[in-house]
Amino acid sequence: MKNDHESSKVFEFVKFNEGESIKVFISYPLSMNSTTFHWHHEMEFGLVLNGPIEFYTDDKRYHLKTGDIFFVNSNASHCLQRTKEFNSQLIVQLPPNFCETYFPEMKQTRFLDTVFMQEGEHKPFYDYLFREISGLMQVLYDKGAGYPFKTMSIVNELFYGMLRYTRYEVVDEEKQAKEARNMNRLNRIIRFMQDNYTQKITLSMLAEDEGLDMYYLSHFIKKHLGMSFQQYLNKLRLTKAAELLVHSDKKNIDICIESGFSGYRYFCKALEQEYGCTPSEYKKRYWKERGNSPDLQNINYEGDNNEYTILGLEDTFRGFFEFMYLNRK
Secondary structure (H helix, E strand, O other): OOOOOOOOOOEOOOOOOOOOOOEEEEEEEOOOOOOOOEEOOOEEEEEEEEOOEEEEEOOEEEEEOOOOEEEEOOOOOEEEEEOOOOOEEEEEEEOOOOOOOOOHHHHHEEEOOOEEOOOOOOHHHHHHHHHHHHHHHHHHHHOOOOHHHHHHHHHHHHHHHHHHHOOEEEOOHHHHHHHHHHHHHHHHHHHHHHHHOOOOOOHHHHHHHHOOOHHHHHHHHHHHHOOOHHHHHHHHHHHHHHHHHHHOOOOHHHHHHHOOOOOHHHHHHHHHHHHOOOHHHHHHHHHHHHHHOOOHHHOOEEEEOOOEEEEOHHHHHHHHHHHHHHHOO
8 A cells, every 4th residue: 555655756866957967955854763765876975064863875874973974876775864853964966977078987986985974094085075075065156257167176076085095896787787676676675665664564575575585585675774674664654653743633542553553552662762752752852853943944945855855055055154164164
């Protein structure tokens, strides 16, 4: 059975304005437990403006603080999950063919280092990335004479640094084909779970639907989502429950049933394990945090997809430069 709220696409089509080869925006996760894994052809740099935030990519999970930077390879499954605090991040997206005339190998390049924190082994390269991303934002904001040349100069510097100072691999055609098959399978799995999480579904049902051994499927989900089938299923149900808790006047027991939990005690236990609170406490905390968050009704935004709000360009620049001022970078 299909659920309208959770039917958002797993594959994301990134639309660039005419003449653009780069897209920048600030996104605000709308839910404390956003769980939609997605992927797109574009490569992506992210700068956490207000953390901490949980970043999932392939089979890894990272706890990122304000100022940390992450990178997403082309067609890599990933997810940003809001924590107990208000979160936002600057996103810079580029098509993988931006350099095809002089570095066609980029389409086959997979970067293995994807998180760059302010402290630790990547500190020197973190400073390099932060300087280039900041410079890119300034150039895009100023739009001085010849700014497209400067823009692409900085983009080239970003990937020159990635190729020189981080680990990467070149993926051959056979491996690319295998990755494409895996992404198609993952797409089907996630769609099935998103469309049916309010029903009684099991790993064995999904394995039968895919024609796979249950053990293999369990390993496949863990590898690509960084969590088990049951963990992801619970997160989907918690996402729905959290939305109903704060945006409806339904009773907690009705929310429990509508979200797919088998019993009220199990629902409360799952919420306690994830957020350390009861359903009533979650609702109070949400509105308290919402009151301390930027007023999203007074800013211009491009849109949302029930998972996050995307700010328009003017407010993206404003948000970024406010971050720079407050953090004195």
